[in-house]
Amino acid sequence: MNIEDKFTELKTRNEGALIAYICAGDPTPDDTVAIVHALVRGGADVIELGLPFSDPIADGPTIQASIERALDAGMNPDIFFDLAHSLDVSVPLVVMTYYNIIFKRGLERFVRDCVKSGISGIIVPDLPVEESDGLATHCRTHGVDLIFLIAPTTYPERMGKIADRGSGFIYLVARIGVTGARDDIAESTLSLIDLVRGTTQTTTPLAVGFGISTPDQASAIIKAGADGVIVGSAFVNIIADRVNVPERIEELTRELKSAVL
């Protein structure tokens, strides 16, 4: 399913989007299937599947450890696309991976594999807009969204360039730092939403991630005007626990989703 259609559908119902991140293959590909279904049952609107890279510079300890477990269990791009293809879910899927994984497979081949396996969007945390011409061209040709990040350090002129190039949604980085669960929410995060909208006049949905883990944070972000929240480490923490994983994932998803209604 198309990502922006999903956001439009949610908007008509006056709901915020819950975007869930997990790293594919942690602890095994079969577990990932069960976890994705739990996310969908709990009400996740978009699912971001991490395709693990050995040197994830934008990730904090929680997701680093998840990536290491997935790699140790043998996850690779071939298995990843097979897995994505086998997932029979109604929500849009997005792949999050680092640039070298995409580059090594071949930009066009990677984008085609996304199309073939039902992945609607690509997030590349180490690909700034300046380096994105090649991948953006293939994404446009094949109708895959290339999703960019805007950080608290991004100044207005860059925001404009990023908003022009990105599609699907814009990923607002909630805080200066790497991924990882926190329980507070900065005033500056809330003002970033207005700033991006005001500066860029973009119609692309805005979703806020990095450090969002609780229903209170999620609801504050939607109230501040974002179209969606992205939660990763909180789910990954449950996966790392290995106890009642699908049940607890479903429960947390439900709590988070009800906070953005």
Next chain:
Amino acid sequence: MTPKTTTKFGIYGGQFLPEILMPAIEELTAGYEKYKNDPEFTAELDRYLADFAGRPTPLYHAKRLSNAYGVKIYIKREDLVHGGAHKLNNTIGQALLAKYMGKTRIIAETGAGQHGTAVAMAGANLGIETVVYMGSVDMERQRMNVYRMQLLGAKVVPVESGSKTLKDAINETLRDWVAIVENTYYIIGSVVGPYPYPVIVRDFQTIVGNEAKDQIMHAEGRLPDSIVACAGGGSNAIGVFYPFLDDADVDLFAVEAGGSNLMVTEKTAYHSASLCTGELGSLHGAMTKILQNKYGQILESSSIATGLDYAGVGPELAYLADIGRIKPRNVSDDETLDAFFELSRLEGIIPALESAHAVAYVKKAAETGELGDVVVINLSGRGDKDVDSVAKRAGF
């Protein structure tokens, strides 16, 4: 804004970084442009290089080594720089740049601890808070350097992720920079990473080649036939090569760590020869030649010389290798050890194991005539730090 075309060397280089760091990288680019020719900055840097680092370093005619290997060998004595390696040329330059840019905290990665020590020295001297990230495996291997850094007032943070070595330390330093970007300056240790680092580090290391060029003209009345330097990230190599790039008759050899052999597995390379055997990919912010598997996962490299143990190489070196201006080579751990012993015994100079790679290649290539008659070896560092591990290997 820097126009995009200038961030690359051919297809290599660029800025493959999280968005959060892009403004900081632009600020660094602007800061470097502003100060690199600033009279006050350059005068202060020159003073530091002379009085603190101990420059110029000699170019020494190694007579006994020349006799043994059958070519006339000059050694550029970077082992005599304060701290024991060429690393301080770069760290003092960047720490000073950090100060001029108003940064109050410097961070760095280190593998062997050589760069970390040089950063700690510069940080102490300039009175700037210094944090060094080091893989916990490397900390175990180089305990004395850990203590040296602490002695110099730096905080050494163990890195427990991945292979717990240099590449993971770089990852962690980038993460620190992401987290505390506003007041922090990242002093990278080689000509690697996102633009403008490969240019900044090269420029600060070019003093090695500039001095060597004057010195060899003085000694020989002509340029050398070849220059040989070891290459990990490639900073000492490009530093000595750069002033000779337009001198087409001077052959430039970058000698990488051939490790125990040139084989690789799914996760591991038994060497660190990324210029010789690597494939195009992006690592730590730059497109370059890297050791990776077929899926693009970075391999854990290895070498007897911790300072060469890196899965990537500077993008400009990759470019210069492609256009044929530099010649990438590699020697094995065993060949390196032989050279380590020979230089010690024949000249009374204990080389760093990194630098011993260059010596080993000269021994190997002198026989073939590839090096011509007059060779300059860039001896990037002294071997005191390696005495312990070599003694253990030798069963002492």
